[in-house]
Amino acid sequence: MTDADKMEVTGIEVWAHHGVFDHERREGQLFLIDVAWWLDTGPAACTDDLESTIDYGKVTNVVVAATQSNPVDLIETLAERLHQVLFDQFPMDHLQITIHKPQAPIGAAVSDVRLTTSFTREKQQRQVVFSLGSNIEPRLDYLQFAVSGLVSTPGIEQVRVSKVYETQPQSEISQDDFLNAIVVAQSALSAEELLHRALALEALAHRVRLAEHGPRTLDIDLISVGNEQWETPDLILPHPRARNRAFVLVPWIGVDPHAQLGTELAADLAAQVTEQIVMPYHGTLFLP
Numbered sequence: 001m002t003d004a005d006k007m008e009v010t011g012i013e014v015w016a017h018h019g020v021f022d023h024e025r026r027e028g029q030l031f032l033i034d035v036a037w038w039l040d041t042g043p044a045a046c047t048d049d050l051e052s053t054i055d056y057g058k059v060t061n062v063v064v065a066a067t068q069s070n071p072v073d074l075i076e077t078l079a080e081r082l083h084q085v086l087f088d089q090f091p092m093d094h095l096q097i098t099i100h101k102p103q104a105p106i107g108a109a110v111s112d113v114r115l116t117t118s119f120t121r122e123k124q125q126r127q128v129v130f131s132l133g134s135n136i137e138p139r140l141d142y143l144q145f146a147v148s149g150l151v152s153t154p155g156i157e158q159v160r161v162s163k164v165y166e167t168q169p170q171s172e173i174s175q176d177d178f179l180n181a182i183v184v185a186q187s188a189l190s191a192e193e194l195l196h197r198a199l200a201l202e203a204l205a206h207r208v209r210l211a212e213h214g215p216r217t218l219d220i221d222l223i224s225v226g227n228e229q230w231e232t233p234d235l236i237l238p239h240p241r242a243r244n245r246a247f248v249l250v251p252w253i254g255v256d257p258h259a260q261l262g263t264e265l266a267a268d269l270a271a272q273v274t275e276q277i278v279m280p281y282h283g284t285l286f287l288p
Contacts, residue, residue, distance in 0.1 A: 006038050012034070012064065017029075037059075041053060052200075096119075123188035129183070131180065132182070161181060166281045181251055182254075202219070223248060224239065
């Protein structure tokens with residue numbers, strides 16, 4: 001957690017009916033809740049986009065709703081409920097919850113009773129695949145920047161990089177040829193975190209989206225994350241167009257001959273797109 005940034009919402013006021021005594025259940029009392037989580041704020045800082053971070057307003061609303069739901073005897077039980085609902089709805093890796101019960105009926109004058117608990121999400125490593133592309137010089141340098149950025153990302157490990165290929169643009173817009181490569185790695189990061197890291201690296205490479213499928217300094221597509229299937233406005237996995245792109249499939253099977261896109265072998269898919277020209281390039285990429 002020391003290598004990540006920390007976001008906190010403190011003093012969330014909720015009137016709820018938790019407690020072991022009948023009058024607590026009947027009359028209710030004030031609870032104050034602090035929530036802290038650790039995350040990489042780099043993507044949001046680069047994109048200035050709320051979708052690139054965890055919305056603390058939504059976190060607060062979820063905490064209030066979960067606290068006001070079915071009463072329980074113990075604040076320990078309430079803390080476990082909050083932990084589960086927050087992990088279910090937000091890509092948090094580490095979470096700290098403090099529940100204050102300042103009006104606790106304990107027969108003595110106290111200013112507060114509080115419980116602080118910490119939780120870490122259990123994660124499993126799976127294979128992740130990124131496709132890299134650039135057709136604005138210096139093309140190879142932009143690809144190397146992407147490789148270096150992915151390798152340096154905490155949580156992305158065992159990185160392998162393909163040979164570089166030169167390919168014709170798959171677009172009606174007149175533009176220069178692309179250099180393409182594939183990065184295969186192991187990661188326990190969420191698909192959204194991986195996507196946000198790719199977008200942040202594109203922004204650092206001054207990627208400009210003036211026209212769809214137009215020239216670009218750097219393009220980083222998230223092709224697959226294990227066997228996960230996603231379909232949101234921002235992310236579809238496996239990548240819906242990868243099966244028809246030789247510049248994805250050819251470099252990928254060079255790194256992993258047994259690679260699969262969904263349930264299909266990448267090699268079988270590559271055999272179906274032979275009309276696309278994909279030529280080996282003389283430059284190479286290295287792992288820092």
